[in-house]
Amino acid sequence: MRVLALLDGTLADPDAPLLRVDDLGLMRGDGIFETVLVVNGKPRELDPHLDRLARSAEMLDLPEPDRASFERALTLVLDNWSGGTEMALKLVYTRGVEGGDGTPTGFALGLPIGAKVLTQREAGLSAITLDRGIEPGLAERAPWLLLGAKTLSYAVNMAALREAERRGAEEVVFTTSDGSVLEGPTSTLVTVNGRTLTTPPATLGILPGTTQAALFRAAEREGWTVVVEPIAVVDLHSAAGVFLVSSVRKITRVHTLDGKPLADSSAIHAELADLYESEY
């Protein structure tokens, strides 16, 4: 089950060709996207996702995405969905065709959640740390690297996941060259110690996560302490819980890191999952 809608407010056949071969999103990965979780027809964190789409567009000097057009397209997808209770809603926006008039290409696409993600939500996952080659201060010093923008250029992120697979793990925790934790290829890292949640700062050059923000909002309301500060890799091994969170994977437990078992965080996981769901 897939539903595709265009920014002009029309539905399109997701199995039929749509993009031109010279679309810069295809040719150079020159574009941006968002993936929104939809549960029972209701998109979660839609405003933060649309805000982040606008921020990514600004970082790439793309024309500002027309919010009303995206809202119309995604509503069309929601209205025509007859799949399961959950949907991954992709919003895609590229620089348009090479040598064209600069009109961006954009669409909204509803997809089922992948089986692997669903399994990992329940069972947790094993991860490895991989160097992302980012040093502190790089994001501000070199804005052309687009660190923290959600661009379509995810080839590096996908290569890291294949490397994890080669090493017998399922996921990746990217690190800076000096051993500080960044994020997963498609997720934000959160640690738990006592009643404190910690996540690394976006200023390190990582994507500010909408799921992490929702979780922190709920946790703070329930009296938890939430902290945004650098986390050293060694701290992951002593944490009471390590989690990778994202819109589609929700709150997923990391049970093994670099081949070493982490603390059993099943009970904390249940608590965090409840906190997160309490937002909706």
Ligand SMILES: Cc1ncc(COP(=O)(O)O)c(C=O)c1O
């Ligand atoms: C690199 C990266 N970091 C973090 C996230 C988590 O963001 P969100 O919680 O908004 O889905 C994603 C989402 O796909 C991502 O690609």
